[in-house]
Amino acid sequence: MDINPEQFSNYASRFINILIDYSPKLISAFLILFVGLYAIRLINRIIRKIMVKRNLDPTLTKFLADILLWALRILLFVSFISKLGIETSSFVAILGAMGLAVGLSLQGSLSNFAGGMLIIVFKPFKVGDTIEAQGVIATVLEIQIFVTKMLTGNNQTVFVPNGALSNGTIINYSMQGERRADLTFSVSYDSDIKKAKEVLLDVLNKNPKVLKNPAAEVFVKNLSAASVDFAVRPWAKNANYGAVFSETLENCKIALDEAGIDTQPYTIQK
Structure with a gap:
């Protein structure tokens, strides 16, 4: 196909005129883009430093910083295309519709997110x-945005959804640093109650893992139909709780047997 030089010259002239007319918008749009990207990085870095100085949780710091980063990037993108002369109202409407659809389809995940x-x-x-x-x-290994990762005593990894976790009852055994073991020993009515109490207290006092403050307690808890029930309550550091629990069970049983005190076969523990 033959190209008409005059027609080509007209097209080139029109393209150059359009480019000249449009170049201020193009230059300003890209200037906004590059300056905006630099400003976003700077703002994100400053926000992270502020949150770190205020001792915010590292997971929360990273998450909030990432949300801020993407929110600023979206705003910058909208400003960029708006400066180019592209209509943004329909674009914003599409984003809103997409956000609503995603929110409805991820209700459970959003609940876990809010719980996290x-x-x-x-x-x-x-x-x-x-x-x-x-x-x-x-034991808690990691607090993620949607789930909490935990490790059980028999080395099983458990992932609990944060939505259910935040809405349910949580017993924190580590928060106070010390923990009390609540045990019950039952002896027969024929036994010397005062002697039994002395034997149980002596076992607790001889265990170096049992704390002196708060002091361990031994007292009659209940007079049941077939036995006198003693509450045995030693305190221990969290790290020693398991050892104190098991050692108290074993040593109290041995000491009562050696003292000739008849323990009931249904000795219970709580």
Whole structure:
């Protein structure tokens, strides 16, 4: 096909005129884009430093900084295309419709997200704490945005949704640093009650893992139909709780047997 030089010259002239007319918008749009990207990085860095100085949880710091980063990027993109002369109202409407559709399809995930935010902000527990929640007793390994990762005593990894976790009862065994073991020993009515109490207290006092303050307690808890029930309550550091619990059971039983005190076969523990 033959190209008419005059027609080509007209097209070129029109293209150059359009480019000249449009160049201020193009230059200003890209100037906004480059300056905006630099400003966003600077703002994100400053916000992170502020949150770190205020000792915010690292998970929350990263999450909030990422949300701020993407929100500023979206605003910058809208400003960029608006400066180019592209209509943004329809674009914003599309984004809103997409956000609504995603929100409706991810209601459960949003509930877990909100639960994760509540856990991170109000801190009912932290990484390393041993907690009981949703029928699980385990040590917290990681608090994520949607789930909390925990490790049970038999080395099983459990992921609990944050929505259910934040709305349920949480027992934090590590928050106070000390924990009391509540045990019950039952002896027959024929036994010397005062002697039995002395034997039980002596076992607790001889265990170096049992704390002196708060002091351990031994007292008659109940007079049942077939036995006198003693409450045995030693205190221990969280790290020693398991050892104190098991050692108290074993040593009290041995000491009562050696003292000739008849323990009932249905000795119970709580």
